Amino acid sequence: MGWKVTVCAFVVAICGLNASGQVINDPENVTASIGDDVNLEWTFDANGEARLFEVWKKVPSTALASRSGGNTGPLQYFDQNQNGGNRKFSVIGAATLFVRDVQKEDNGPYQLSITFGNGVDLTSTAYLIVNYPPSIDGITASPSSTVREGSSLTLMCNADGNPDPAVRWTRQNGALGKAATIDANSGNLVFPNITLADKGIYTCTVENIIKGDPQAASKDISINVLKSTATSLYPAPRSGVGRLQACMYVMCLLLSIFLAGPRQS
Structure with a gap:
């Protein structure tokens, strides 16, 4: 019976050592x-255990530095870690990663x-969270920046920034049309049924x-609205002579229907 207790104690000791003997604490987001x-x-x-090997990297796969033998061991930095003679990333003390001159691409x-x-x-x-001012790559008009009246049109502002920038739409020399709406989720400007008056x-x-200071960027797009190609059954003539001819045609048509009389069953 005694040997069973000894074996169990040995197993518990080994498992405890591997499971909870060493701990790394996650830093706060910076x-x-x-x-x-x-x-x-x-x-x-x-x-009490020695640190045999340490490696720092930018997820998912960019290795930045490594070290063998704990604090006193030699540090190895990798080529992509160079930045004009000043090291971009450096290891300080026991486990601190120093990041110099933070840029947009360092986010992550x-x-x-x-x-x-x-x-x-x-x-x-x-996690390193890098805040940067907004920018606009361009404005996309779907299906096109030139549409016919009665069509639907969506304007999408291709913006970037951190924190996520708020989007605002205005129209030069006038207010947005009554039918135009701004999608609360995407920030897109939507015309479900565009009119000639929405051109502009x-x-x-x-x-x-x-850092407490408002930052902004803006870009313009020109929208052209073409008159609808839909026509009536009898399009309006362009001259007085044409109107007279149209009236005579209609009168003759009605007279022929009257003279033909009802069809015999």
Whole structure:
């Protein structure tokens, strides 16, 4: 019976060591603006175990740095980590990743992985949120910026920015048409049944706030509305002579119907 207790105690000790002996704590999300320098600070509990190998990367696959042998081990930085002579990413102290001169493309998750002396591998993720002013790549008109009256038309403002910018539509030299609506979710300007009066130049303005200061960008698009091609059964003549001829044609048509009389069954 005693040997069973010894074996169970050994198994519990091994499992406990691998399951909870080492811990890496996820950092708080870090928010920065263009040009800032920031630290992604990981903390961990090695529980007395040596750190055999550490690697920092930008998820999903961009390796930034690695180190063997803990704090005193040599750091290896990778080629994509160079930035005009000033290292873009640096490892400081036990596990802090320093990011210099933050740019839009630095936004995203970063990962630290540690292999401990007992063979346990642990990974933790930190998120760098980069705020940047809005911009507009262009305005898309669907189906086209030239449509016929009565058609549907949607204007889409292709904007970028973080935080997500608010979208506002205005019209030069006039208010938006009564039928025009702004989709609350997409920010698109929608004309379900466009009229000749909706022709004009429209401006998309996008806005967000960076460090308490409003930021904005705008772009214009010209919309042309063509008159409908639908015609009546008897189109209106363009001259007095033509109107007289049309009247005579109608009168003759009615007279022929009257003289023909009802059909014999």
